[in-house]
Amino acid sequence: MNWDDYTRWGEHIARWGGAYHKSLRERPVRAQTRAGDIAAQLPIAPPERPEPMDAIMDDFETIVMPGMTHWQHPRFFAYFPANASPPSMLAEQLVNTVAAQCMLWQTSPAATEVEGVMIDWLRQAMQLPDGFTGVIQDSASSATLSAVLTMRERATGYTGNRDGLAGKGALRIYCSDQVHSSIDRACWVAGIGQDNLVKISTLGPRYGIDPDALDAAIKADIAAGHTPAGIIAITGGTGIGACDTLGPVLTVAKAHDLYTHLDAAWAGSAMICPEFRADFWEDVERFDSIVFNPHKWLGAQFDCSVQFLRDAAPQLNTLKIEPEYLKTTGEAVTNYSEWTIPLGRRFRALKIWFLIRSYGLDGLRTRMRNHVLWAGELCAAIRELDGFEITTEPMFSLFSFRCPGDDAMQQTLVDALNDDGRIYVTQGAFDGQKIIRFQVGQFDTTRDDVMLALDVIQEVWQAINDAS
Numbered sequence: 001m002n003w004d005d006y007t008r009w010g011e012h013i014a015r016w017g018g019a020y021h022k023s024l025r026e027r028p029v030r031a032q033t034r035a036g037d038i039a040a041q042l043p044i045a046p047p048e049r050p051e052p053m054d055a056i057m058d059d060f061e062t063i064v065m066p067g068m069t070h071w072q073h074p075r076f077f078a079y080f081p082a083n084a085s086p087p088s089m090l091a092e093q094l095v096n097t098v099a100a101q102c103m104l105w106q107t108s109p110a111a112t113e114v115e116g117v118m119i120d121w122l123r124q125a126m127q128l129p130d131g132f133t134g135v136i137q138d139s140a141s142s143a144t145l146s147a148v149l150t151m152r153e154r155a156t157g158y159t160g161n162r163d164g165l166a167g168k169g170a171l172r173i174y175c176s177d178q179v180h181s182s183i184d185r186a187c188w189v190a191g192i193g194q195d196n197l198v199k200i201s202t203l204g205p206r207y208g209i210d211p212d213a214l215d216a217a218i219k220a221d222i223a224a225g226h227t228p229a230g231i232i233a234i235t236g237g238t239g240i241g242a243c244d245t246l247g248p249v250l251t252v253a254k255a256h257d258l259y260t261h262l263d264a265a266w267a268g269s270a271m272i273c274p275e276f277r278a279d280f281w282e283d284v285e286r287f288d289s290i291v292f293n294p295h296k297w298l299g300a301q302f303d304c305s306v307q308f309l310r311d312a313a314p315q316l317n318t319l320k321i322e323p324e325y326l327k328t329t330g331e332a333v334t335n336y337s338e339w340t341i342p343l344g345r346r347f348r349a350l351k352i353w354f355l356i357r358s359y360g361l362d363g364l365r366t367r368m369r370n371h372v373l374w375a376g377e378l379c380a381a382i383r384e385l386d387g388f389e390i391t392t393e394p395m396f397s398l399f400s401f402r403c404p405g406d407d408a409m410q411q412t413l414v415d416a417l418n419d420d421g422r423i424y425v426t427q428g429a430f431d432g433q434k435i436i437r438f439q440v441g442q443f444d445t446t447r448d449d450v451m452l453a454l455d456v457i458q459e460v461w462q463a464i465n466d467a468s
């Protein structure tokens with residue numbers, strides 16, 4: 001392909017993209033495909049001869065697109081959103097086009113400097129104190145792994161990387177039983193081990209960690225000769241949106257000199273709204289590390305995960321490595337690859353810059369406030385449906401419910417809703433039962449989209465009952 005063809009196809013794809021997004025409401029949200037359907041349409045062996053771009057593009061439309069689930073559909077109510085606002089998509093196209101590898105300041109000074117300023121814009125938007133710095137990672141999983149490794153190194157006097165962990169006894173990390181599986185995996189790969197991740201029960205309407213149980217578990221571990229290393233708290237757990245009450249958790253952590261990390265991957269975006277900040281994030285500035293994903297609710301195209309650090313030194317002491325070929329000379333600069341596990345890094349800050357400038361913080365706040373409002377309205381309406389019950393109340397814009405019947409019936413309804421195609425929801429577990437999760441957060445969703453879900457749920461439920 002020459003660069004004139006590249007331009008022509010680029011224009012074609014930009015037009016295709018606009019039309020695609022405008023057509024989304026007419027498409028089923030979840031792919032209506034059976035396992036193996038797509039692979040069966042692809043040649044088994046790679047071509048030896050070049051093929052023309054129009055043949056490739058045709059196959060993309062006829063083979064690939066029918067097998068896509070539409071995450072940017074305004075009636076995507078499953079999992080959490082992965083919002084790609086149009087300005088952030090344009091920024092990604094520029095980043096793809098320039099295709100720089102931004103591992104060091106000198107390998108693209110603008111990428112590093114825009115990243116530093118974007119971290120600081122978001123710090124201000126979330127009212128974190130001056131002095132917090134941070135880094136953009138690919139995912140919350142990577143940021144949490146960085147924090148767990150830092151806990152490990154700090155608790156071992158920064159000897160784990162050098163000597164390994166043999167003979168160091170059990171390092172213990174504490175969290176509630178509502179955390180995301182990325183915390184378990186971080187403990188696996190950091191050499192902490194699943195059995196040394198201590199999950200504490202929760203209490204209260206927000207399902208926050210029980211601080212007395214937390215303190216008791218730490219004291220029991222010390223008495224048993226174990227080494228407490230850190231605490232991971234959550235704002236907005238994946239299952240039902242559980243939120244720890246931060247102050248008491250931090251007080252326990254400080255009493256035992258533990259490193260603290262806060263997983264706010266989804267709900268953190270809402271903290272640019274002062275009312276949520278006041279309600280959920282009192283004392284947040286006492287955390288050592290905080291992660292949230294602008295690629296979820298805020299609107300920056302995947303992937304974009306921000307990790308704030310109260311003091312970057314412990315994480316740099318854990319992760320920084322400087323072989324000769326990576327050494328740079330001259331002015332004091334930030335090399336963000338020293339803050340993370342991967343060396344290579346994309347220019348992820350550009351999409352935050354495009355996003356915030358295009359909507360202003362106020363435009364982004366309005367969206368999230370509407371989502372919370374509409375989730376509350378829909379929740380109230382589902383509560384009134386005959387035999388339906390609300391199993392967990394709205395946390396931000398996430399709630400869960402059950403239809404009449406057993407666990408199998410919940411799954412039947414979820415599957416029937418997703419086969420219908422007008423909305424997409426996923427199931428979850430709470431209190432030993434299957435629940436139906438509903439979250440509002442897609443960037444283009446309207447109140448009508450959200451309230452249409454009520455009609456769809458009633459119609460599909462009626463059809464299931466008529467058929468049985």
Ligand SMILES: *Cc1c(COP(=O)(O)O)cnc(C)c1O
Pocket residue numbers: 080138139140141142180182234236237238263264265266293305
């Ligand atoms: C989505 C999510 C994660 C994982 O995020 P990735 O960026 O996909 O690694 C972790 N914790 C919570 C609470 C989440 O919602």
